[in-house]
Amino acid sequence: MPNLLQIIMYLVNKIKWQNSLIQLLNDYITWLEDAGDRPPKGTDITKLDYNKLTLDDPPKVVKIERADYKYLLKQAVEAGKPIKPVRRHKSSSEVPEHVRCAKCHAPHDYLYKNNGVHGQYQCKVCSALFNSKNHYSKDVILKCPHCEKCLEKIKQRSEFDIYKCKNDTCPYYIQALNQLSEEQKELYTVAPYYLKLRYVYRQFNLKLEDIKSYGLIESPVDLSRIHASPRLLGEILTYHVNYGLPAPKVAALIYDIHGVKIGRQTILNYAAAAGAQLYTLTQHYPYDLSDQICGDETYIRVGKKWHYICYFFDAKNKIILSQRVSEKRNTELAIRAIHDVLDHYIASEIPEDLNLIVDGNPIYKLAQHFLAQHGLNFDITQVIGLTNEDEVSRQYRPLKQIIERLNRTYKGNYRGTHGFKSQNGARAHVACFTACFNFLRPHQSLDGEVPVRIPFVHDDAKTMPDKWIRLLSFGNSVLQYTD
Ligand SMILES: [Zn+2]
Ligand SMILES: [Zn+2]
Structure with missing residues (x-):
């Protein structure tokens, strides 16, 4: 019989062995993370400082007046009071040769040192005061709107x-x-x-003009010239997009039912072509929107890297309003996505009380700053954290849950693609999903209706493949019209 000490020693050794195993597993996980095989982590909201992201009024922009020292010198001669270069008695009063007047460009011979330590100069020709580091050679200076001092x-x-x-x-x-x-x-x-x-x-x-342009999606095939009949194309899209079946399964299904052989790549190409054809329609359709618009990000694999999709979504009417794909989860991505949302209102006007619900990522606040600088105003409510600790989170929690559900729906659909070779391919897939979601997919919460009913698509078509064909032809006419 082992005594108590022996048992304890046995257990201690066992624990040691388990610990080393845990360490080994941890090292393995770290290695996997380093290898980039794990999806990116969410923003650590505890490390962010929200207080610092309050939106201040815009600054006063003061245009610096320009003058020409040659013209001023000539004028002074004509007036009988010529301006001569500065006479210096001490070498410490010398102004370096590269410094020129910020206003009239007079060379250093005409400049005084105003206060040696702070690098301020005064020009003898135009009497401008300037700082060689600060707003030297700038066209505008920014002033605080509260005290008018330079920023x-x-x-x-x-x-x-x-x-x-x-x-x-x-x-x-x-x-x-x-x-x-x-x-x-x-x-x-x-x-x-x-x-x-x-x-x-x-x-x-960033420039707003660059932000606006997203460009059309390149289509891998011309749907009007493919071998498959319109009916077969409609069936393929129904299986692959509505039901999220991976391309190999769709290929097997089509073969089992129709005896038609079709490659998996062909199926992916058809879906991408459909996305390219329907993208403009999803972005420009005059949707009827509610006041519950929320946004979120998710990630997808493009080549060997993780990319981000920023979604904006009308949670009440179940309409996807933006679907931006980007290599980085940065302010630019948030600006682009929010601009897509605002674009849906441009024809009518952005509602005064427009409030976008997003997660705690600061990119949305920064996007708000940027767009406000271009006269596009809206509010942002950030639902921070996963717990319902604060009043805001409690109030908007259901909305966040709705968009997280949308995220899962998309993920389920995306799984069937095994990642994308290019960003264009990813955009095409997202556009195809969005078109299906907005126009073809019935919703329980909408009493089994589709979010947006287009009479041409829905009135005469009885089956989903027929609806796809009609939607594609409608999307094509929109594309021709906007060109
Ligand atoms: Zn000057
Ligand atoms: Zn101030």
């Missing part, structure tokens, strides 16, 4: 630069400071970066 660029990022008003007597700053609780004041003395008390402006390096 300072504090950060430069790939998508935007951040400007801040550093004036300690700025009314914006003073008011924010006065509103702090005792606890916050204490925090501010030790870690001021946790609180946003000063006026901040983000200047985006």
Whole structure:
């Protein structure tokens, strides 16, 4: 009989062995993650600082007046008061040769050092004061809308630069400071970066024109010239898109039922061609929208990399409004997706109370900043975290659940494709899914009706393949019309 100590030793050894096994498994998981085989992680919302992303008023943009020093010098001669280069008595008052007046471009001979330490100069020709580092050679300067002092660029990022008003007597700053609780004041003395008390402006390096253009989707085949009959094409799309069956299964089904041999790649090509043909229709159809629009991101595999899809969705009327695919989950993706949503209102006008419900990712707030700078205004409600701790999350939780369900539906559909070779292929698949979702797929919550009923598509067609054919022909006419 083993004694108690022996039993304990046995157990301790066993635990040690289990621990080493766990360590080994952990190492394996890390290795897998490094190999990029795991889907990307969501944003760690605990690491984000929402307070810093409040939307401030736009800054005052002041155009710098330009003058020509040669013309000014000539004028001065004509007026009998010629301006001579600055006479310097000390070498410390020398102005470096590369510095020129920011306003009239006068060379360094005509410039005074105004305050040696801060690098400010004054021009003898036009009497402009300028800083060689700050707004030298710029066309405009940005001023704080609250105190009119020049904003300072504090950060430069790939998508935007951040400007801040550093004036300690700025009314914006003073008011924010006065509103702090005792606890916050204490925090501010030790870690001021946790609180946003000063006026901040983000200047985006993106252009709205570039954001708008997404381009049509390239079609791998011309659907008007394929071997399959329209009926067969409709059946293929029904199996593959409505039911999310993978291409090999669709091929097997078609062979079993009709005795027709069709390759899997051909099936994928047909679906992509349908997506290309229906994309314009899904983006420009005059939808009837509710006030419950929410957005979310999901990821798909394109080649060897993970790509993101940013969806916007009318949760009440079950209409997908945006379907942007991008290599990066960044502000640009959010701007593009939200712009698609706003585009649906352009004909009528963006409702004053338009409120988009999204997750806690800061890209949506940044997108709001960018679009507000272009006169496109709307609200953003961020439902942060998975628990119902705060009032906002509780109120909007059902909406988030609806979009998460949409996400799962898409994932189920996407699984049948085994990833995409190109972004164009991914876009085509997403467009095809969207068209099916908006126009062909009946919804339980809509009493078994489709979200958007097009009389031409639905009135005379009895079966799903027939509806696909009619939808494709409708989509084609829209495509011709918008060209
Ligand atoms: Zn000057
Ligand atoms: Zn200010």
